[in-house]
Amino acid sequence: MPITVGAYTRISDDGEGDAKGVARQKSDTFSLCALRRWKPVLYEENDTSAYRREVRREAFEQMLSDLESGVIQGVAVYNLDRLARQPRDLERLIDIYDRRPGLVFATLEGDINLANSDGRTMARVMVAFANKSSADTGRRIKRKQLELASEGKFHGGRIPWGWQADGVTVDPKAKEEILKGHQALLEGARVADIRADWEKRGIAPLNRHGERYKSKGDQVAKRLYHHTVVRVLTNPALAGVKVYNGEVVRGEDGQPIRAAWKPICSQGQLDAVVATLEERKGPARHIARRYLLSGIATCGGCASPLRGSTRKHRDKVRQYAVYQCDTHGGGCGKITRVAEPIEELVIALTLEEEKRRLGAPEVAPGWTREGELQLCLKEIDELHAAKKAREISVSSLIRSLRPLEEERDRLLAEKRRLEAAAIQQEAMEIEGRDAFDALPLDTQRAMILKTVQAVIVHPAKARGARFDPSLIEPVPAD
DSSP states (O other): OOOEEEEEEEOSOOTTSSOHHHHHHHHHHHHHHHHTTOEEEEEEESSOOSSOTTOOOHHHHHHHHHHHHTSOSEEEESOHHHHOSSHHHHHHHHHHHHHSTTOEEEETTOOOOTTSHHHHHHHHHHHHHHHHHHHHHHHHHHHHHHHHHHTTOOOSSOOOTTBOTTSSSBOHHHHHHHHHHHHHHHTTOOHHHHHHHHHHHTOOOBOTTSOBOOOGGGOSOOOOOHHHHHHHHHOGGGGTBOEETTEEOBOTTSOBOBOSSOOSSOHHHHHHHHHHHHHTOSGGGGTOOOOTTTTTEEETTTOOBEEEEEEEOTTSSOEEEEEEEOGGGTOOOOOEEEHHHHHHHHHHHHHHHHHHHHOOOOOOSSOTTHHHHHHHHHHHHHHHHHHHTTSSOHHHHHHHHHHHHHHHHHHHHHHHHHHHHHHHHHHHSOOHHHHHHTSOHHHHHHHHHHHEEEEEEOOOSSTTOOOOGGGEEEEEOO
């Protein structure tokens, strides 16, 4: 009676996604089992690393469990490095062969007897060399990736959500969702609100195969995690900045490397979103001071974001806000400017642009055709009264009523349209500075970002010099 063995197949990277590599291993391993008169049971793992410690190989674990319990009486594998590339995995297999004498083991490159010390030593040496090969390959890949990252190029791995498969061209639908998410956060929405909306509408980042995660019926995305949404909306790549291993890649001049792909938003907008989320963190978020131009004001010397802070007047009682280039954040530390005049300048520019953007026509204080409408309604009432008094027939009523009702409907539609325009203008238009000040801070910043993507603050000519508006350079929004 033939014994049953586990035929284990594995390939680390199935770039094409067609599983042809494991299929070839299966064919050859099954042929080996047929020569030995063994009955093979397949344990297959496609696109799965045996070198990375954080990867759990489910089929491998199941095979060890079946080997331990006696479901299978041995293992057949194409090559030993398909089975293990970490010495600890090999030792777990050896322990089972120690506890269960009589187990068989075979590979296409030659038999290795895991039941004696010579075979185990050979297996350990082979796995050690396979481990070193993987480590060397990983080091070369990382070096190449770092070189590509330093050039602002895509260096492999998962393409961030927002771009198409080439890693350069922007995905217009994803861009729309990301920008809507930014706007919602700046206007006070929670990450949980955006996550729930994305789950409901089936919006989700791409997996490593360029597919969207879907649930049954292919209608709704699987559950999204809070950190996934935050990562998508705060990815530095959105502003066209290259990131490697979670860190912004900088050139020899200390400035961020600009990426080869097309940005989805401005750096100012991304900084504002990040600042908004940071201010919501931690138990002290309710008392933390927040600043209007956080993530928007930029140092004219080194292009780093300016940080808002508070200082005391000479009287040691009153306080005032400043924007400064922070050396702890990688800045040059050469700019510290009083916040109020800069904010006033930006607010004035925003209010002016908002009025221009609305472009709503002036609505007359009164509707001039009210008399025509009332006369039309009166004639309609008189016709109905005449029919009720049997002074006219039904056919005469219909013939006379139809043009009057059409005229009435036109007049009412025109009246409603003008009233709606007046209400909309009243709701949307900012009536001066007082109305702007009444808005939540996130809404104020969202309005500013419609007008500018950044505000560059250039160094003053002399310490303590008067405020010079020409040193404030608003960068128009795209």
